[in-house]
Amino acid sequence: MKVLGIATSPRKGANSQTLVEHILAGAKEAGAKTELVRLCDLEILPCTGCGSCKSGNGCVIEDDMAGLCEKMAAADAVVVGSPLYWSRLNAQAYPFIDRLYALIKPDFTTDFPKGKKIVFAMTSGGMGAEAVTPMNDYVKFVFGFLGFSDAGFIWQNNCMQPKDLAKFPEKIRKANELGKSLVKK
Numbered sequence: 001m002k003v004l005g006i007a008t009s010p011r012k013g014a015n016s017q018t019l020v021e022h023i024l025a026g027a028k029e030a031g032a033k034t035e036l037v038r039l040c041d042l043e044i045l046p047c048t049g050c051g052s053c054k055s056g057n058g059c060v061i062e063d064d065m066a067g068l069c070e071k072m073a074a075a076d077a078v079v080v081g082s083p084l085y086w087s088r089l090n091a092q093a094y095p096f097i098d099r100l101y102a103l104i105k106p107d108f109t110t111d112f113p114k115g116k117k118i119v120f121a122m123t124s125g126g127m128g129a130e131a132v133t134p135m136n137d138y139v140k141f142v143f144g145f146l147g148f149s150d151a152g153f154i155w156q157n158n159c160m161q162p163k164d165l166a167k168f169p170e171k172i173r174k175a176n177e178l179g180k181s182l183v184k185k
Ligand SMILES: Cc1cc2nc3c(=O)[nH]c(=O)nc-3n(C[C@H](O)[C@H](O)[C@H](O)COP(=O)(O)O)c2cc1C
Pocket: 009, 010, 011, 014, 015, 016, 017, 082, 083, 084, 085, 086, 087, 088, 123, 124, 125, 126, 127, 159, 160, 161, 162
């Protein structure tokens, strides 16, 4: 069992990354191998819409996306963690999401390995569920195209300062349990 965490926030070691880390810690305690990747440590360029991937020739952009897709293909579960920016994901998340399009064939099926789980973790400053729930739906929609099944959603509000998540031990406990559940399920 391998669980890959993908943290999208530009703030290293801040709330959404830490929420992912607590999920990974739970998975590790339950016996999984875990790895955390920060998108901001990688070069992932925006999709240019060139259509190469829909001509059967794959993505022509040479950057770190192919390596990240290999990590996803080798994982049994992926945990994406993001901050809420203006009621959407942060900018660095979108080149990654757009480039997943290259994994979809012209007939909108995919050869990406099946049977994987997706968890979405989000932190925000002060918005209610009406802003955050659509982000979970969106991430699950995208990963659903790749055959991932929904394995959970966790969110903590009132996380403005980088280490504010520490003020919410019950949510940290739930993140740990969520990580463990990935291995049990
Ligand atoms: C550009 C920007 C836009 C933001 N927009 C929102 C927002 O629309 N709603 C909200 O509740 N918090 C908003 N926030 C606060 C972040 O969602 C919050 O601080 C989050 O926990 C940051 O995650 P991080 O600590 O992992 O970077 C925004 C922060 C920034 C920097």
